[in-house]
Amino acid sequence: MVEEIGTTDKGELIINVGPQHPATHGVLHLVITLDGETVRKVEPHLGYIHRSIEKMSESLSYRQFIYATSRMDYLSAHINNHACAMAVEKGLQLEVPERAQVIRVLMGELTRIASHVLWWGAMAMDIGAFTPFFHAFREREMINDIMEESCGARLTMNYMVPGGVMYDIHPNFHRRVKEFIAQFKRKLPEYDELVTGNTIFRARTRGVGVLSKEDAISYGCSGPTGRASGVDCDIRKVQPYGIYDRLDFRQIIGKEGDTYSRYLVRMQEMRQSLHIIEQLIDNIPEGDFQAKTKAVLKVPKGEYYSRVETARGDFGVYLVSEGGLTPYRIKYRSPGFSNLSALDHTVRGQKIGDLVAIMGSFDLVIPDIDR
Amino acid sequence: MRIKKARSSGRDIRVASMNPDKQPAKFPGLVHETPGGGILSGPLEDVVNWARSNSLWPLTFATSCCGIEMMSTAAAKYDFSRFGFEVARATPRQADVIIIAGTIVNKMAPVLKRLYDQMADPKYVIAMGACAISGGPFFYNTYSVVKGADHVIPVDVYVAGCPPRPEALLHALITLQEKIKSGGKRERIDIDGKNI
Numbered sequence: 166m167v168e169e170i171g172t173t174d175k176g177e178l179i180i181n182v183g184p185q186h187p188a189t190h191g192v193l194h195l196v197i198t199l200d201g202e203t204v205r206k207v208e209p210h211l212g213y214i215h216r217s218i219e220k221m222s223e224s225l226s227y228r229q230f231i232y233a234t235s236r237m238d239y240l241s242a243h244i245n246n247h248a249c250a251m252a253v254e255k256g257l258q259l260e261v262p263e264r265a266q267v268i269r270v271l272m273g274e275l276t277r278i279a280s281h282v283l284w285w286g287a288m289a290m291d292i293g294a295f296t297p298f299f300h301a302f303r304e305r306e307m308i309n310d311i312m313e314e315s316c317g318a319r320l321t322m323n324y325m326v327p328g329g330v331m332y333d334i335h336p337n338f339h340r341r342v343k344e345f346i347a348q349f350k351r352k353l354p355e356y357d358e359l360v361t362g363n364t365i366f367r368a369r370t371r372g373v374g375v376l377s378k379e380d381a382i383s384y385g386c387s388g389p390t391g392r393a394s395g396v397d398c399d400i401r402k403v404q405p406y407g408i409y410d411r412l413d414f415r416q417i418i419g420k421e422g423d424t425y426s427r428y429l430v431r432m433q434e435m436r437q438s439l440h441i442i443e444q445l446i447d448n449i450p451e452g453d454f455q456a457k458t459k460a461v462l463k464v465p466k467g468e469y470y471s472r473v474e475t476a477r478g479d480f481g482v483y484l485v486s487e488g489g490l491t492p493y494r495i496k497y498r499s500p501g502f503s504n505l506s507a508l509d510h511t512v513r514g515q516k517i518g519d520l521v522a523i524m525g526s527f528d529l530v531i532p533d534i535d536r
Numbered sequence: 537m538r539i540k541k542a543r544s545s546g547r548d549i550r551v552a553s554m555n556p557d558k559q560p561a562k563f564p565g566l567v568h569e570t571p572g573g574g575i576l577s578g579p580l581e582d583v584v585n586w587a588r589s590n591s592l593w594p595l596t597f598a599t600s601c602c603g604i605e606m607m608s609t610a611a612a613k614y615d616f617s618r619f620g621f622e623v624a625r626a627t628p629r630q631a632d633v634i635i636i637a638g639t640i641v642n643k644m645a646p647v648l649k650r651l652y653d654q655m656a657d658p659k660y661v662i663a664m665g666a667c668a669i670s671g672g673p674f675f676y677n678t679y680s681v682v683k684g685a686d687h688v689i690p691v692d693v694y695v696a697g698c699p700p701r702p703e704a705l706l707h708a709l710i711t712l713q714e715k716i717k718s719g720g721k722r723e724r725i726d727i728d729g730k731n732i
Contacts, residue, residue: 184647185597187626192599192644213644214599217678224677233673239601283604302611309608320604320699532600532638 173198177205184213188291188521191531193505202516207509215535222495227253227462228326230492235321237499238533240280241475243272246325251406251471252484253327256464262453265329266408271342271445272312272324273407273473274438278349279308280476281431281438284528288428289360291525292369297359304349311341327462329455342446349439361432370424374511374523377422384510385503388478389430390527394422400474414441424519427526463490477501477528501533564717581719588632588658589716590620592709595631597651599638602665602699606637609702621709628654633712635705636691639667639674640682652689660716662708663691666698673698 171179178199184192192213198206218237222230231249235242247269254261261269286301309319314335316322324331360366376386381394391398399416401409417433419426464486472481478500485494504527512520564586565578598606609616610624625631628651640648652659663685666672671683685691692715695708 184644185626185628185651187596191603192647213641213647214639215641215643215680216600216639216674217680218674220679221674221677236601236673239604283607299612302608302613306608306611306613319608319701320601 175200182520188524189531190287190524190529193529193531193534197517197520199517202518204512204515204517204520207512207520209505209508211535213535214532216532218536219495219497222492224491226490227464227492230495231325231327232321232323234497235323236532237497237536238475238477238480238501238530239320240283240530241276241477241480242320242322243269243276243324244473244475245480246323247273247407248471248473248475248480248482250325250327251473252469252482253462253464255469255471256467256484256486257327257458257462259328259456259458261329262456263408263450264452265454265456267445267449268330268334268454269325270407270409270412271442271449272316272322272330274441275308275311275342275345277438277476278435278442279305281435282308284431284476284525285356285360288522288525288528289366291521292366294360294363294366297356300352300356300359304345304352307341307345307348311338311345314338314341326455328458329453331455333454334449339446339449342442346439346443346446349435353436353439357432361428367425369519369522370428370526372421373424373519374515374526375421375423376507376511380507380510381422384507386478386507387500387503388475388528389417389427389434390504390507391478392417393419393427393430395420398479400472400479404472406471406473412441412444414438424522424526431528461490463488464492472498475500477530477533478504497536499533499536501529501531505529505534582717585716585719589713592621592632592660592712592716593623593625593630594621595628595634595651595655596624596626597634597637597648599636599640599644600667602637602668605699605702606635606664606705609705614702614706616706616709619706619709619713628652629656631655632658633660633662633709634689635662635664636668636685637664637699639672640685640688641680642682643680645682645688648685648688660693660712661685661689661691662693662695662705662712664695664705664708665700666696669694669696 180197182197183189183194194210194213196208197204218233222233231246234245234249238245282301282305286298289297312322313319315338316324376394378395381391381396387398395418397416397418402416414437417430419430466486466488469484470481472479480500481498483496484492487493512523564582565576567574567576608614663669668685671681674681675683693708693712695704697704
């Protein structure tokens with residue numbers, strides 16, 4: 166642990182936040198230089214949850230390495246798995262059946278809602294409102310139940326395999342998702358009533374932590390963080406994968422780039438995800454849920470890259486194969502890492518109380534950053 | 537080096553937690569009826585343990601995925617405040633039980649040790665999930681993962697799962713309560729006559 170508490174030559178105070186701190190949403194360690202209450206510099210220290218997933222993947226087979234990614238960005242487990250499965254499919258030149266494609270997108274969008282809902286509760290909690298957390302988990306538990314029935318797990322689903330999905334969806338899936346849509350549609354205005362229109366919330370977030378479009382691009386921000394600054398970076402639109410090019414949905418782009426704008430982008434994204442689910446739930450085609458694959462996969466020699474839009478942004482998988490049973494090298498491009506790099510720039514000159522609000526709006530998942 | 541297990545001071549906790557006809561825990565001691573009320577007599581330690589077990593404050597310590605399931609356990613559907621775990625504290629100085637929710641890596645291990653040291657006695661530890669038990673999915677071929685949190689601090693209750701369901705965590709919390717109620721203490725190990 167770095168001990169850097171003290172003062173600088175200019176009389177600025179240096180304090181540690183984390184690794185054990187409720188506002189860092191995990192084990193992030195920030196060394197903050199303060200001038201009174203104003204933040205002068207923020208230095209993130211990483212590695213408190215570095216689990217060497219990339220190195221570990223080199224000794225796992227092409228079916229196995231996918232499962233470690235569920236533990237990286239565990240709030241977007243399905244979408245991470247999807248990216249890895251796509252990279253292997255590119256190598257094997259597998260054609261994924263239509264039914265599997267639809268199930269993948271359905272699960273991905275449900276995951277996105279679950280992630281954004283959790284973020285909404287946590288963000289409100291960061292700012293001082295405790296009740297939204299319980300509202301958020303009420304809806305999240307419904308999604309968890311749907312996941313559990315079809316995938317066998319609530320959080321780390323490991324449902325995507327190269328060539329499709331592991332099992333067919335549960336007979337209850339259709340009914341449960343319909344129930345969820347009805348419930349969520351009824352509750353979303355309540356969310357707005359509770360937090361979006363709240364005067365205190367607006368005062369805490371409007372004009373706080375502005376990230377300009379140019380800075381967002383230069384720091385490589387993606388996902389809702391980048392889009393709130395006006396960057397059109399939704400991979401589902403700019404480089405469609407799966408069946409996203411055939412779906413009707415909008416890319417939400419904000420203008421101001423402040424904390425409130427990042428909040429609004431996520432709130433709108435939940436509505437768009439709901440819209441996608443509504444389009445697909447009655448139109449799941451019949452057929453195979455998995456392409457025929459060999460028991461042991463051998464990806465031909467080469468380099469393959471796939472990218473998806475997780476709840477946090479642009480997630481990329483770079484796969485190098487030497488033709489063996491295991492990948493030669495795996496590199497993940499995680500959205501949280503790039504978004505975190507913009508934190509220092511965004512927070513400088515803001516008050517320390519706003520640091521928590523800004524960090525909350527970045528929606529960081531630390532294991533995704535450290536891997 | 538002579539290693540000897542110290543005698544546990546309480547009753548055998550295994551009997552208490554494995555008894556199939558287990559009754560819900562009552563207030564310890566006997567009530568002697570007297571005109572206008574009653575006198576409760578019982579060992580003070582039992583009363584203290586009873587009180588202690590019903591108000592355990594967990595530390596909000598989460599390193600990874602299990603933290604989300606811990607949040608689920610705290611939220612409306614599972615609601616661990618029903619069992620006295622309501623007040624989750626962010627500082628170890630006010631916490632009684634540390635739920636190790638997630639992987640402990642080499643860089644985090646000294647921090648975990650320090651958090652544990654900062655907690656006031658009596659303190660309890662629950663290892664939640666495969667990573668905290670043994671390194672779990674990160675056991676093989678990793679260079680940075682501690683293969684089980686019990687390499688760093690002593691653990692009272694282990695919960696299996698990756699991540700465990702909220703019900704499993706609730707069961708672990710109730711098991712810990714039983715352990716405390718029955719006077720079970722963590723076994724101290726004597727090495728060359730010195731307690732550690």
